[in-house]
Amino acid sequence: MLSLFTKSSEKSDLLLLALFAVVVFAMPIWLAPFGAAYPDLMQRFAIYGIFATGFNILFGLTGYLSFGHAAFLGVGSYTAVWTFKLLGMNPIPAIIAAIIVAGLFALLIGFISLRRSGIYFSILTLAFAQMCYNLAYSVLTPITNGETGLRVLRDDLRLFDAPTVGDGGPLLSHIGGIEMTGMPGFYFAAVLLVIMVGLAMRIFRSPFGMMLKAVKTNQTRLNYTGVNTRPYTLAAFVISGMYAGLAGALLCVIDPLAGAERMQWTASGEVVLMTILGGVGTIIGPILGAALIKYFENIFSAFNDQTLNDIFSFLPDQLQEGFVSVTSLFVGEGWNLSLGILFVIIVVFLPGGVTEGLNRIGRFGLRRLGIGHKSKNEDETSPAPGE
Amino acid sequence: MGILEVRDVNKNFGGLKALHNVNLDVQEGSVHAIIGPNGAGKSTLLNCFIGRLTPDTGSVMFNGSTLLGLKPHEINQAGVVRVFQTPEIFSELSLLENVMIPAFAKRDGAFKLNAFSDVARHGEIREKAMHMLEEVGLANDRDKTSSSMSRGDKRRLELAMCLVQDPVLLLLDEPTAGMSRADTNATIDLLKKIGGRGVTKIVIEHDMHVVFSLADRISVLAQGTVIVEDIPSKIKGNEKVQEAYLGGAHL
Ligand SMILES: Nc1ncnc2c1ncn2[C@@H]1O[C@H](COP(=O)(O)OP(=O)(O)OP(=O)(O)O)[C@@H](O)[C@H]1O
Ligand SMILES: [Mg+2]
Numbered sequence: 013m014l015s016l017f018t019k020s021s022e023k024s025d026l027l028l029l030a031l032f033a034v035v036v037f038a039m040p041i042w043l044a045p046f047g048a049a050y051p052d053l054m055q056r057f058a059i060y061g062i063f064a065t066g067f068n069i070l071f072g073l074t075g076y077l078s079f080g081h082a083a084f085l086g087v088g089s090y091t092a093v094w095t096f097k098l099l100g101m102n103p104i105p106a107i108i109a110a111i112i113v114a115g116l117f118a119l120l121i122g123f124i125s126l127r128r129s130g131i132y133f134s135i136l137t138l139a140f141a142q143m144c145y146n147l148a149y150s151v152l153t154p155i156t157n158g159e160t161g162l163r164v165l166r167d168d169l170r171l172f173d174a175p176t177v178g179d180g181g182p183l184l185s186h187i188g189g190i191e192m193t194g195m196p197g198f199y200f201a202a203v204l205l206v207i208m209v210g211l212a213m214r215i216f217r218s219p220f221g222m223m224l225k226a227v228k229t230n231q232t233r234l235n236y237t238g239v240n241t242r243p244y245t246l247a248a249f250v251i252s253g254m255y256a257g258l259a260g261a262l263l264c265v266i267d268p269l270a271g272a273e274r275m276q277w278t279a280s281g282e283v284v285l286m287t288i289l290g291g292v293g294t295i296i297g298p299i300l301g302a303a304l305i306k307y308f309e310n311i312f313s314a315f316n317d318q319t320l321n322d323i324f325s326f327l328p329d330q331l332q333e334g335f336v337s338v339t340s341l342f343v344g345e346g347w348n349l350s351l352g353i354l355f356v357i358i359v360v361f362l363p364g365g366v367t368e369g370l371n372r373i374g375r376f377g378l379r380r381l382g383i384g385h386k387s388k389n390e391d392e393t394s395p396a397p398g399e
Numbered sequence: 400m401g402i403l404e405v406r407d408v409n410k411n412f413g414g415l416k417a418l419h420n421v422n423l424d425v426q427e428g429s430v431h432a433i434i435g436p437n438g439a440g441k442s443t444l445l446n447c448f449i450g451r452l453t454p455d456t457g458s459v460m461f462n463g464s465t466l467l468g469l470k471p472h473e474i475n476q477a478g479v480v481r482v483f484q485t486p487e488i489f490s491e492l493s494l495l496e497n498v499m500i501p502a503f504a505k506r507d508g509a510f511k512l513n514a515f516s517d518v519a520r521h522g523e524i525r526e527k528a529m530h531m532l533e534e535v536g537l538a539n540d541r542d543k544t545s546s547s548m549s550r551g552d553k554r555r556l557e558l559a560m561c562l563v564q565d566p567v568l569l570l571l572d573e574p575t576a577g578m579s580r581a582d583t584n585a586t587i588d589l590l591k592k593i594g595g596r597g598v599t600k601i602v603i604e605h606d607m608h609v610v611f612s613l614a615d616r617i618s619v620l621a622q623g624t625v626i627v628e629d630i631p632s633k634i635k636g637n638e639k640v641q642e643a644y645l646g647g648a649h650l
Contacts, residue, residue: 214515214517215514217517218514218515218516219503219507219511220511220512220514221518222492222499222503225496230487232487233487234489235470235472235475236481237500238475238505238508239472239509240470240472240510241472243510247512251514
């Protein structure tokens with residue numbers, strides 16, 4: 013169970029994945045006490061979990077910190093909406109198209125950005141993402157519908173959709189008549205999350221993944237070892253771009269609207285935060301980080317002055333006013349401030365992220381229970397009895 | 400004709416003539432030692448073979464084709480493998496992984512998108528790496544990360560990482576520096592053993608015990624120039640060599 017939170021490698025991948033699937037599919041049950049069991053939020057948990065998982069394949073394994081991954085999220089969204097417009101509201105073609113187009117974008121941007129490493133790489137990706145944002149926001153308005161955002165219209169081509177009669181409700185993505193909103197939308201995203209996490213586990217465990225880890229520790233040495241590191245990093249970049257494209261498409265599956273703000277640098281920064289907050293280089297960490305951030309965003313941004321006044325109403329008037337004006341800085345629109353503080357605390361005190369914290373608690377708990385927790389490594393290296 | 404032919408190689412760093420008209424012929428299957436005082440240009444010369452540096456002028460031919468202009472990974476794939484003077488290992492990975500990586504590079508070439516098979520499924524790579532770790536005496540530590548190792552152990556790991564690739568030409572930059580006498584002797588034995596497999600070696604060493612137990616020929620480098628090249632017995636009493644060493648500021 014503990015190993016779910018660590019980088020440790022065991023042959024029980026499939027078991028862990030099954031466990032993970034159960035936990036994800038049961039979210040409507042166990043999230044209820046936290047007030048987080050409604051579909052909108054759980055959809056976001058799953059979708060941003062995919063985004064962060066893909067991001068972690070690049071950042072966690074190779075150490076290349078992209079500050080422009082929201083570009084691929086946005087490209088995925090636009091592609092999905094265009095697929096809806098042209099082919100119809102079935103999510104499957106939209107997802108496939110989004111993955112392919114985001115992958116191509118990643119190939120192009122990665123090809124150029126990966127000529128540099130470290131901070132220069134980060135800045136290049138940031139620059140490309142801002143370029144994409146500006147293109148989407150103004151220059152490419154005929155394709156992106158600029159500020160207003162791109163949505164599916166009733167008189168769009170929608171080649172494979174049955175002609176709609178009259179006005180009949182909002183246009184939603186659907187498979188076989190099941191509309192991808194609410195719980196079905198969540199389960200659709202959840203199934204894809206489990207699949208994508210399974211793929212990520214395989215990548216982590218593969219020779220390819222091992223090469224990526226070696227890139228992170230010593231790329232120069234790897235070159236002298238006969239490995240051409242450029243295609244490895246490029247492949248990692250494209251794969252993580254495809255994950256982002258899928259996440260972007262899913263955002264449009266549950267709500268067929270794509271806007272340029274999805275590509276802004278704040279969105280790119282958010283996935284970095286998710287990954288670091290949860291635990292870089294672990295499988296479960298980025299998903300946890302994504303869920304935590306989306307959960308707190310949901311809670312904190314819901315507060316307004318009225319709710320704060322209610323909370324502090326037990327205080328004398330003047331104190332109440334003071335408390336409200338201070339705390340209101342950290343909630344509502346200002347919830348990013350709280351996020352920033354949370355982030356600083358984590359990075360300073362728990363550089364390994366939440367997963368490291370959980371591991372520490374786990375180890376501590378086991379020790380208290382008198383169960384010496386031995387990692388597999390320790391077992392293997394200890395001398396055989398009688399030696 | 401040698402397997403490695405170095406002709407009139409010059410390399411300047413600013414005003415410093417690090418290498419001056421260096422010539423070298425290394426015979427296939429032989430052990431060629433390069434000795435000389437600190438700062439003589441020995442490591443610089445090796446750097447010119449593996450693509451870390453490009454000589455200003457001159458040529459470096461390996462097996463009849465030039466090494467100049469090739470990328471580091473291409474030179475490695477051609478069979479020229481180097482043990483670094485300061486051990487450069489993958490410090491966050493386990494010892495076994497450190498050795499498996501070059502083994503994968505040898506088998507799969509410079510790039511292979513092997514993204515969905517478990518590393519553990521590649522049993523022959525694992526066995527090869529394990530075998531190599533056993534040969535250098537690190538098998539018991541295979542699952543430890545290499546960051547906490549002693550300098551001598553890192554060196555042995557380096558050696559394992561290079562030997563696992565079955566190199567054609569092995570470049571050893573002070574392979575025993577930082578090792579105890581016992582470990583040094585073990586390394587000499589190991590190098591002699593792989594000599595039996597016909598691997599050509601270039602060894603840079605300050606430890607004359609190592610040089611004279613291994614080398615078939617010796618080139619003496621001083622201030623970027625080869626001052627003598629001969630068989631070991633002739634080098635021992637050579638006046639120029641004595642002078643180069645005694646004149647060297649570091650001795
Ligand atoms: N990249 C570089 N830039 C500038 N000068 C350099 C560079 N590399 C080496 N040098 C200089 O070139 C000379 C030769 O250095 P090199 O490392 O080849 O010596 P060496 O014979 O290997 O010495 P040692 O026995 O100490 O390892 C030295 O004076 C060194 O300072
Ligand atoms: Mg040197």
